[in-house]
Amino acid sequence: MPMLPNDAPILLYLWDKRTFYLGPLEEPLQLSQAASMLVLSLDGPLRIRRQGDEVTCRSALLPAGLALSVDTGLSRVAVCYLDVFGEDFALLAPRMSGEAIGMRFGLDEEAACAQQFDTLHRGSAAPEQVYAWLERLINPRQQVPAGFAPDPRIVRVVSLIKGDVACNHSIDYLAEQIALSVPRLTQLFRQKIGIPIRRYRQWHRLFVSTTSVARGLSLTEAAVAAGFSDSAHFCHTFRSIIGMKPSTVLTQPQRIRLFAG
Template identity: 75%
Template sequence: MLPIDAPVLLYLWDKRTFHLSQFHQPLQLAQAAAMLLVGLDGPLHITSQGDALACRSALLPAGLELSVDGRGSRVAICYLDVFGEDFALLAPRMAASLTGVLHGLDSEAACIRRFDELHRSSAAPEQVYAWLDELINPQQGVPDGFVFDPRIVRTIELIKADVSCNQSIAYLAKQVGLSVPRLTQLFRQKIGIPIRRYRQWHRLFVTSVGVARGMSLTEAAVAAGFTDSAHFSHTFRSIIGMTPSAVLAHPQGVRLFAG
């Protein structure tokens, strides 16, 4: 039986974002960040590039377009770090791949049990973050061959420093010593999405953090660079695959935290 009295968990950290909720409608995702999904009560039915699969855990790279149907199951969603370190740690631990979707986490059964426990207890943010760290990087190491590109790190720092400003790619390229075509190419290669898409994703994050800290949705959206709450809602649905109200207006309430 599903714990129907348990609230939605929506915890926002700078490195990762965690969302655990029951899903009755399919999510139409245009991936702006890599994600780990775990179906707590039944399989996830995923359609990507015309291929379909059913699985209990899936690792999705940034930039992928697909549909995910939980069919009433609770789904734990972890949006992973933007630079790809989490993805690089998890990818070798998935059993199989189909059209870009990696699935079958090696510790899947234990992972499902732990997420179920965290949901039933409405676990505090620090408990969830500690579990995510343990799940993703149990050895606290760096993935083999993984390096941060300092130019991309700096580009993201510049975007984050003034999220409400549409800094031109020419300006960003000049600041990191690259040509516009080279920055555009390198950013997509390292992050998996175009600069504009990343900026939209980060603005969604900043808006959600503002709401978690007591701002109205309109105030938070405008402060993050959206023209109004309708612009925010449209972007939210195009990237996250559902409306903000589907996340924030759950019948059992939402436990919302921004760290």
């Protein structure tokens, strides 16, 4: 295993389309996926467990809605939470070599990708550099995947949820805006996004809270502004969805480079 760059900061970059983490993880992630995710180990194998089964790999593509654990050992990892509508996932899925326990693994050109992420980490790459690399990695031909078309009704619901994060729009209200019944909206949202509306709302509030921390608010201020009852509620939700304590990345300014674009 190569020597790790101990002086390189953790990179946590948040954009509206994607969220990116690059650095070591102090403990295995216990994930309850609220968004699809590409994870790639820079220094050693990943051990991914689900319902008693285990896969060892270097990279994995995890769909939204999956509950599993990811043990990175001592390796640094690149973690990219992908776009909510599934375009990134549709582009990456055919490029994975294997499938097991509900996920795909073995990205093509895996070693070259790991080397590029290593270079970005050692150089504390700026957000625009990282985003450009992710775009080349995920969609090198800049094309829409065959057969992919987001449902405009679900696009509208997501827009309403994101438009006012502190306003807890009822499912009845959301259904009315797109002329669907509540049961049909509930079914369609889960079918297209992979998780229930409530889970997506929690995920987006985590994104908004973390973005606010990046822009200077305290953890408590950011949590309350995003609709959490208090910082404890935020911390519990962060751990249940992201799989780690928020203190691991949000309260260590000397170790982390945090950006929200």
